[in-house]
Amino acid sequence: MIMEFYSGIPPLLIQFIMTVAFSFVVGLEFRSYHHTNDYKLNIGSTRTFVLIGVLGFILYTLDARRLLFLAGLFFLGSLLLVFYWRLSGNKQFPVFSTIFVLLIYLIGPIASFFPSWFLVLFIVVLILILSEKKLIHHFSDQLANEEITTLAKFFIISGVILPLLPDQAIAPMLPVTYYRVWLAVIIVSGFSYLSYLVNTYFFKSRSLLITGLLGGLYSSTAATFVIGRRANGLDATAGRKVSSALIMATIMMYIRLLVIIFIFNKNVALQLLMPFMTIIVISFLAIVGLLTVKNKPTLLQDTEDIRHPLELSTAILFALLFMLFAFLTQYVTSTFGSHGLKSLAIVVGFTDIDPFIMSLLGGSFTVSNTAIVSAIILASGSNNLLKAAYAIGLARNRSVLFASAWLSLLFVISVVYAYKVT
DSSP states (O other): OHHHHHHTSOHHHHHHHHHHHHHHHHHHHHHHHHHHTTOSOOSOOHHHHHHHHHHHHHHHHHOTTOHHHHHHHHHHHHHHHHHHHHHGGGTOSOHHHHHHHHHHHTHHHHHHHSOHHHHHHHHHHHHHHHHTHHHHHHHHHHSOHHHHHHHHHHHIIIIIIHHHSOOSEEETTEEEEHHHHHHHHHHHHHHHHHHHHHHHHTOSSEEHHHHHHHHHHHOHHHHHHHHHHHHTTSOGGGHHHHHHHHHHHHHHHHHHHHHHHHHHOHHHHHHHHHHHHHHHHHHHHHHHHHTTSOOOOOEEOOOTTSOOTTOHHHHHHHHHHHHHHHHHHHHHHHHHHHHHHHHHHHHHTTSOHHHHHHHHHHSOOSSOHHHHHHHHHHHHHHHHHHHHHHHHHHHOSGGGHHHHHHHHHHHHHHHHIIIIIO
């Protein structure tokens, strides 16, 4: 009944009602914005905003060529310009207000031309801009200039380079496409960049456990380096905190791998779900056991150890490693089959496993999904053994012994599962 009633309403009436309603809501928020910031000179009341929104809607609807709408936009812009010039000397009327009024004029055309969800999104953005002035200023002040440059680089490698790359095999011995190689770069770099931003701007002073959690999303090996170095200067009472942080970094590695693998190959991700979730759960229980004894919070103040993940040189290196591992995988699988792939996975685990895993998922190899699952488990397991060695070598004290033993145990479990179960 509701759908029949809704379908019986003329679309023009719905668009007009939305224009009036949203212009009124934004007008109320704009008035509150001026009162909050103590602007004595205002451009008009809430009714003025409703009239501006209706004017834009009517002029846009009357003329199919939109000449009336453009004329109205020019007329309104001219009035606002004169108004701004007359009042700007008093410093009571910012240019922000004049631009904002022009956006209100666009509500009608947006309601007519765009889908409803876009109109709602447009209004939400306008309200947030008005209501969260302090938050926006604080964020812009905190955001470093180099982060803007880095974000621009990410848009270039994802929005410009990726669409230009052909989705065809690079060479007979490289059964991966240019497109898949760069797509892997974007996914891994983007995931690391997100965790880097959270790590840098929201947790500048944090506990070791938070360092393991956020650093593990970026790179569990990098997080192990950071925690291992800090453990070198900590006393024996910090052992439970240090080991918990190291294990947490590895838990986040498995979670990150599951998400990335699911994006590339859902079938492989589903086969990895049980072994990975088992490792995640038992490792989390180990952390809970370690933290049952309360110790003094051990803080890690320095955040400079984690390198920025979106350097262009890093992206190019990742792409080269991706192709190198694809070549090695093609050679090993065609010569030695799945057993050779397992041996390669163990060796690769002592390097960077992300490009290897991405090459497995992005290429076309003569092995089954089960062999790929085994290779991923072995690579992640031997990477845990590498991190255990790093932790012992960097800390040089007993604070990392439990975590190193646990990571070594995970390596043994991975080998047993890969060779006996799969």
